[in-house]
Amino acid sequence: MNLNFAIVLKYQDALLLGLxxxxxxxxxxxxxxxxxxxxLALARTxxxxxxxxxxxxxxxxxxxxxxxxxxxxxxFCLPLVLGAELSNMASGVIALTLYMGAISSETFRASLKSxxxxxxxxxxxxxxxxxxxxxxxxxxxxxxxxxxxxxSNCVSLFKESALVSAVGMADLMFVGQNxxxxxxxxxxxxTVVALIYxxxxxxxxxxxxxxxxxxxxxxxA
Numbered sequence: 001m002n003l004n005f006a007i008v009l010k011y012q013d014a015l016l017l018g019l020x021x022x023x024x025x026x027x028x029x030x031x032x033x034x035x036x037x038x039x040l041a042l043a044r045t046x047x048x049x050x051x052x053x054x055x056x057x058x059x060x061x062x063x064x065x066x067x068x069x070x071x072x073x074x075x076f077c078l079p080l081v082l083g084a085e086l087s088n089m090a091s092g093v094i095a096l097t098l099y100m101g102a103i104s105s106e107t108f109r110a111s112l113k114s115x116x117x118x119x120x121x122x123x124x125x126x127x128x129x130x131x132x133x134x135x136x137x138x139x140x141x142x143x144x145x146x147x148x149x150x151x152s153n154c155v156s157l158f159k160e161s162a163l164v165s166a167v168g169m170a171d172l173m174f175v176g177q178n179x180x181x182x183x184x185x186x187x188x189x190x191t192v193v194a195l196i197y198x199x200x201x202x203x204x205x206x207x208x209x210x211x212x213x214x215x216x217x218x219x220x221a
Contacts, residue, residue: 004185008192011179018175019196025092025171026158032093033100033157034150038139040101041108055105062102068163071095075167092164096157103153104146111145112138148212155204159197172196 008015043055062070075091086094143150165174176193180186 003188005188005192007183007185008179008188011175011183011189014175014179015172015192015196018170018172021169022158022161022171022173023200025089025096025164025169026154026161028093029096029100029157029161030154032097034104036097036101037104038108038142040105041112041142044105044109045112059102059105062098063106067095067099067160068166070099071163071167088164088167088169091167092161092169096161096164099160100153100157103156104150107146107149107153108142110149111142148208151204151208151211155201155208158201158204162197 040055040059043051044059046052071091074095075086075088078091078094079086161171162173164171165177168174172193176189180189183189
């Protein structure tokens with residue numbers, strides 16, 4: 001077996017373009033997914049039984065089914081329901097945002113419960129509106145306490161984003177597969193693709209530990 005990793009250098013521009021698409025998709029879905037997750041967490045901790053039930057069904061469904069199946073349904077079936085075409089980029093954003101919303105909602109729900117009841121009572125005593133309580137008191141503390149787990153969720157989403165290659169989106173995985181097929185060098189190309197994912201994901205996983213330690217020190221102070 002003659003391995004030649006130098007051949008991958010000829011396609012570095014294509015791989016970088018695929019990496020940029022992967023990072024862009026991931027960042028978009030992180031932003032929208034975290035917003036959705038926070039809203040779901042509020043719904044799951046609300047006094048309304050209907051809201052709690054609907055949010056719980058949503059979360060359990062998207063956490064309990066494969067992301068690939070969700071992506072395929074959105075790409076192939078949702079256009080039939082809507083009567084309109086969806087691009088692979090739009091399908092990827094929708095699928096990964098819905099998934100990120102489901103997994104991050106549990107993180108936010110746990111952090112919301114950790115906010116002291118006395119703080120909410122103080123907000124009511126001061127006459128603060130529900131919007132002000134949520135954005136100025138609850139949200140900052142919830143984000144701070146949820147930060148380590150949210151970072152872990154973001155790393156997971158970055159790795160899960162490789163699934164969008166299955167619907168023809170030109171992300172890093174899709175580009176790597178095409179190069180592998182064209183050069184008949186799957187070992188070299190796919191090994192480099194795996195290393196690119198690792199180089200980006202590993203520092204983030206280490207950062208989770210550092211952030212968690214700093215937050216624990218801050219909360220203990």
